[in-house]
Amino acid sequence: MTLAGKRILLIIGGGIAAFKTLDLIRRLRERGAAVTPVLTRAGAEFVTPLSVSALAGQKVYTDLFDLTDEAEMGHIQLSRSADLVLVAPATADLMAKMAGGHANDLATTLLLATDTPVMIAPAMNVRMWEHAATQRNLAALRGDGIAVIGPEHGDMACGEHGPGRMSEPLEIVAAIEAALVDGPLKGRRILVTSGPTHEPIDPVRYIANRSSGAQGSAIARALTALGAEVVFVTGPAEAPLPEGAEVHRIETAEQMLAACRAALPVDAAICAAAVADWRVASASDSKIKKDKGGLPKLEFTENPDILAALSQPGPDRPLLVVGFAAETDAVERNAIAKRQRKGCDWIVANDVSPRTGIMGGTENEVILITETGAEPWPRLGKTEVARRLAARLAAHLESEQGAS
Incomplete structure (x- = not known):
C-alpha cells in the first residue's frame, strides 16, 4: 500500500465533478491512506455527507461553528493534522477565495490556517477556466506553492468541449503518491x-x-x-x-x-x-500575396x-x-x-x-x-x-x- 499511514484532508467543492471524489476516496483508502473529508455547502448539492462518510470511514466536516468539534479538535488542528490537503474539485469560486485569502467557511478557513502542503484539482466550464481572472488566480496559487493537477481536455456536462474537466481519480492518486512517496523513477x-x-x-x-x-x-x-x-x-x-x-x-x-x-x-x-x-x-519574410x-x-x-x-x-x-x-x-x-x-x-x-x-x-x-x-x-x-x-x-x- 503505497500511501500507508498517510493522512489526506479532502475538501470537496461544489460542481458536477464532485461525484468523482467518491471513487477518489475509495482509491486512496485502497492504498492505505486515511481520508478526512470536508464538504462545502455547494459540494453537498452534488454528493451527500452520508455517501462520503461511508466511503471515507470518517465523519464528514461541514460547519465552521460546530462547537463540539471545536472543543475536541479545533479547525486549526484539523488543518494541520494531515500530510496533504487536497481540494477536489477546486471550483473557480474556491480558487478565487484561496488566492484572495478568504476565510468565511470551514473549507477556506482550513486552507488559510494550514501549514501542510496543498494540492488542487480544478474543474469548471471551459470559459471559466480560460477567463483572465481564473488564470490570474491560478498563477497566484502556484506562486504560493500550491500544486495543481489538471484540468483535462474533454466534453463538459454543459455541452462544451475544452480544458476544464477534473483529472480522473487514478491520476490524482498518482500525483499524491509523487508528492508523498518516492517513486521508482526517483533520480531519473x-x-x-x-x-x-x-x-x-x-x-x-x-x-x-x-x-x-x-x-x-x-x-x-x-x-x-x-x-x-x-x-x-x-x-x-x-x-x-x-x-x-x-x-x-x-x-x-x-x-x-x-x-x-x-x-x-x-x-x-x-x-x-x-x-x-x-x-x-x-520561408518568405513577408506575406505571400495571391497574385493573378x-x-x-x-x-x-x-x-x-x-x-x-x-x-x-x-x-x-x-x-x-x-x-x-x-x-x-x-x-x-x-x-x-x-x-x-x-x-x-x-x-x-x-x-x-x-x-x-x-x-x-x-x-x-x-x-x-x-x-x-x-x-x-x-x-x-x-x-x-x-x-x-x-x-x-x-x-x-x-x-x-x-x-x-
Missing part, C-alpha cells in the same frame, strides 16, 4: 517531446498537423508521478502543460532538436511529438530527424529511446520498419486514420514494438496509456541498472 531524468511543430511558409502561414499534444502531456505527468525529473519539449499544443515538468516551448523541428540536445544527458527519451517531416526551404496568373511555388526540404538523432550511439545516448509511429495503414509492419530504420529501442504505434478518432481525441489504441516483438494494447484513455508506458519504462530502467 527523462526527456519527453510532445505536440506538433509549426513550419513557417511566411509570417502568417505554416505547415502543421492535427496533434493536440494530449498523449505527450499525459506521459510527462505519468513519469512525474513516478518520481522522474521530466524535461518536456513541446510544440504549439492544445493540451495543458504537465505540472512539475521542466517545460521548453518551441515552434519548429529545428528548435525542438536543439532543445532536446540541450537537455542531454538523460536516462530515457520519449519522442511523442508529431514533428513535421518537411519544411519550406526558404498562377500559384506560388514552394520548395520543400527535409526536417531534422529527432528520433534518429537521439538514437545514435554515443556517450550521451539515453539508456532507452522510445519513438511514436502514427500510421494510417499497415500499422504494425510500418512501425517495426521504423524502429529498425531509426535505431530506437521501442516504438509506440497507433492507427490515426480519421475513423479511429485518435488524433486529437481522448483515447488511444497502441501497439508497443520492442526487439522481442509486438504487443497490442486495448483501446484506453490516453492517461491510462501513459501510466502503462511509464510503468514499463520504470521496470526496464530498473532491470538495466540491475544488469550493469
Whole structure:
C-alpha cells in the first residue's frame, strides 16, 4: 500500500465533478491512506455527507461553528493534522477565495490556517477556466506553492468541449503518491517531446498537423508521478502543460532538436511529438500575396530527424529511446520498419486514420514494438496509456541498472 499511514484532508467543492471524489476516496483508502473529508455547502448539492462518510470511514466536516468539534479538535488542528490537503474539485469560486485569502467557511478557513502542503484539482466550464481572472488566480496559487493537477481536455456536462474537466481519480492518486512517496523513477531524468511543430511558409502561414499534444502531456505527468525529473519539449499544443515538468516551448523541428540536445544527458527519451517531416526551404519574410496568373511555388526540404538523432550511439545516448509511429495503414509492419530504420529501442504505434478518432481525441489504441516483438494494447484513455508506458519504462530502467 503505497500511501500507508498517510493522512489526506479532502475538501470537496461544489460542481458536477464532485461525484468523482467518491471513487477518489475509495482509491486512496485502497492504498492505505486515511481520508478526512470536508464538504462545502455547494459540494453537498452534488454528493451527500452520508455517501462520503461511508466511503471515507470518517465523519464528514461541514460547519465552521460546530462547537463540539471545536472543543475536541479545533479547525486549526484539523488543518494541520494531515500530510496533504487536497481540494477536489477546486471550483473557480474556491480558487478565487484561496488566492484572495478568504476565510468565511470551514473549507477556506482550513486552507488559510494550514501549514501542510496543498494540492488542487480544478474543474469548471471551459470559459471559466480560460477567463483572465481564473488564470490570474491560478498563477497566484502556484506562486504560493500550491500544486495543481489538471484540468483535462474533454466534453463538459454543459455541452462544451475544452480544458476544464477534473483529472480522473487514478491520476490524482498518482500525483499524491509523487508528492508523498518516492517513486521508482526517483533520480531519473527523462526527456519527453510532445505536440506538433509549426513550419513557417511566411509570417502568417505554416505547415502543421492535427496533434493536440494530449498523449505527450499525459506521459510527462505519468513519469512525474513516478518520481522522474521530466524535461518536456513541446510544440504549439492544445493540451495543458504537465505540472512539475521542466517545460521548453518551441515552434519548429529545428528548435525542438536543439532543445532536446540541450537537455542531454538523460536516462530515457520519449519522442511523442508529431514533428513535421518537411519544411519550406526558404520561408518568405513577408506575406505571400495571391497574385493573378498562377500559384506560388514552394520548395520543400527535409526536417531534422529527432528520433534518429537521439538514437545514435554515443556517450550521451539515453539508456532507452522510445519513438511514436502514427500510421494510417499497415500499422504494425510500418512501425517495426521504423524502429529498425531509426535505431530506437521501442516504438509506440497507433492507427490515426480519421475513423479511429485518435488524433486529437481522448483515447488511444497502441501497439508497443520492442526487439522481442509486438504487443497490442486495448483501446484506453490516453492517461491510462501513459501510466502503462511509464510503468514499463520504470521496470526496464530498473532491470538495466540491475544488469550493469
